[in-house]
Amino acid sequence: MKLYYSDTFELPLPDNHRFPMAKYTLLRERIAAAQWQAACELRLPPAATDEELLLAHSAEYIASIKSGNMTDLQIRRIGFPWSEKMVERSRRSTGATIAAAESAIKDGISANLAGGTHHAFESSGQGYCVFNDVCVAARVIQKRFSNIQNVLVVDCDVHQGNGTAGIAKNDPHLFAFSVHCEKNYPFQKTDGDFDIALAPATKDDYYLAQLKTGMDLVFRRFKPDFVFYLAGADPFEGDRLGLLSLTKQGLRERDELVIHYCRDQELPLALSMAGGYAPQIDDIVDIHLATIEVAHHRLLRDRIGV
Numbered sequence: 001m002k003l004y005y006s007d008t009f010e011l012p013l014p015d016n017h018r019f020p021m022a023k024y025t026l027l028r029e030r031i032a033a034a035q036w037q038a039a040c041e042l043r044l045p046p047a048a049t050d051e052e053l054l055l056a057h058s059a060e061y062i063a064s065i066k067s068g069n070m071t072d073l074q075i076r077r078i079g080f081p082w083s084e085k086m087v088e089r090s091r092r093s094t095g096a097t098i099a100a101a102e103s104a105i106k107d108g109i110s111a112n113l114a115g116g117t118h119h120a121f122e123s124s125g126q127g128y129c130v131f132n133d134v135c136v137a138a139r140v141i142q143k144r145f146s147n148i149q150n151v152l153v154v155d156c157d158v159h160q161g162n163g164t165a166g167i168a169k170n171d172p173h174l175f176a177f178s179v180h181c182e183k184n185y186p187f188q189k190t191d192g193d194f195d196i197a198l199a200p201a202t203k204d205d206y207y208l209a210q211l212k213t214g215m216d217l218v219f220r221r222f223k224p225d226f227v228f229y230l231a232g233a234d235p236f237e238g239d240r241l242g243l244l245s246l247t248k249q250g251l252r253e254r255d256e257l258v259i260h261y262c263r264d265q266e267l268p269l270a271l272s273m274a275g276g277y278a279p280q281i282d283d284i285v286d287i288h289l290a291t292i293e294v295a296h297h298r299l300l301r302d303r304i305g306v
């Protein structure tokens with residue numbers, strides 16, 4: 001399985017910043033140490049080009065991000081201080097999701113070890129999201145591959161994918177499905193094509209039942225040619241920003257549900273890691289690692305029929 005990773009994912013931040021930036025490097029190290037890693041290939045993604053970004057973002061917005069010519073409020077809403085490195089990270093992370101999507105079309109499954117920046121709208125960023133990697137990548141593959149018309153986004157980050165919903169709003173070929181906590185950021189939701197808003201403290205069984213019902217309903221309404229899956233680590237019970245109460249086992253079962261659901265229909269699937277804010281960074285990395293492991297096992301099963 002091809003995995004896309006760049007050292008630029010780890011953006012230097014002020015000491016008191018709450019974003020767990022080290023998780024990307026730790027995840028790469030944990031994958032390298034896993035006994036199943038031999039079948040994974042770590043690749044450096046290219047940075048997304050302006051032409052690619054323009055498929056989901058306005059020229060004015062891209063120009064303001066590149067130049068840093070932004071208001072204090074715009075920068076505060078994004079949550080990272082502006083720097084050249086921030087621009088490069090945002091481009092690379094989007095490039096990684098594009099590359100993972102292209103690999104998924106060839107191989108079945110692929111992953112970006114970052115990405116899932118679903119709060120980015122066409123002309124604004126917020127909540128640690130600058131460019132919407134999944135929406136950009138969706139439009140890129142729709143353009144480059146004649147057999148990819150309908151693209152589904154299954155967003156299981158605990159926060160609603162409001163930016164994705166906004167970009168998908170008037171696009172009949174891009175379907176935004178989000179399963180999130182209702183009483184959580186973003187406090188003003190942007191309605192997606194299908195949203196499941198869960199109460200705080202929701203546990204494994206109820207979450208998984210809702211997700212399964214949601215997948216069935218979405219697939220009755222929309223016939224995707226490709227699926228992006230945002231496997232957020234923040235529905236975890238210990239997450240500082242999550243409010244849901246899923247265990248690591250529950251999150252693994254969530255990953256299995258989405259991955260098997262799509263692969264049973266032979267749909268190509270690209271993964272983005274999305275959020276995770278548990279106080280112990282190892283918990284976040286455990287959850288992301290399990291997602292990659294589940295995907296890897298499924299790809300192996302698809303290839304050799306085990």
Ligand SMILES: [Zn+2]
Binds near residue numbers: 157232234274276
């Ligand atoms: Zn989140």
